[in-house]
Structures are given as C-alpha cells and as structure tokens.
Amino acid sequence: MAARDRYSRKLECSQCGNTGFAEVSEADDKRAANRDFRIDELPKGFVTEFAATDPRKYMLRCTDCSHKFRFETKTAYAPGGEPRR
Numbered sequence: 011m012a013a014r015d016r017y018s019r020k021l022e023c024s025q026c027g028n029t030g031f032a033e034v035s036e037a038d039d040k041r042a043a044n045r046d047f048r049i050d051e052l053p054k055g056f057v058t059e060f061a062a063t064d065p066r067k068y069m070l071r072c073t074d075c076s077h078k079f080r081f082e083t084k085t086a087y088a089p090g091g092e093p094r095r
C-alpha cells in the first residue's frame with residue numbers, strides 16, 4: 011500500500027468569508043499523474059459539489075451562501091502580485 015500524505019487545509023469562501031479546516035489526504039508521490047486526492051473530513055459549512063482525485067478539479071460549495079469554488083486554485087492572489095497589507 012502506497013504511503014499517503016495527510017494534512018489539513020484552510021478553506022475560505024471568497025464570497026461570505028466562511029472558513030474552516032478540511033482534513034485531506036493524497037498520494038505521497040507528487041510527481042504521480044494521479045494524486046489520488048481525497049477529502050477525509052470537511053468542516054461545518056462546506057459540502058462537496060463535485061468530487062475529483064485532482065484538488066484543482068475538486069469543487070466545494072459553501073452552505074452559507076452557495077458559492078462554489080475549487081479546493082486548490084492557482085490564482086490564490088490577485089494577478090500580478092502579493093496581497094496588499
């Protein structure tokens with residue numbers, strides 16, 4: 011059985027600010043084509059909209075405002091720079 015990486019990741023709804031920590035796991039080998047990504051536990055306030063083994067395709071939905079978003083996005087910050095402080 012292949013080793014799996016487990017970690018928790020903060021989720022944040024960009025629309026209403028709802029936050030929570032999800033417990034997730036994926037294949038240890040980051041070079042593998044299929045990371046076998048899985049969410050083991052979702053925080054209150056978030057549900058799975060579309061399950062995928064790729065975190066960039068895994069869709070979540072905020073139950074507070076129904077905003078849908080991907081678990082992992084490449085554009086976490088505004089294009090062209092760091093967030094303002």
Ligand SMILES: [Zn+2]
Binds near residue numbers: 023072
């Ligand atoms: Zn929301």
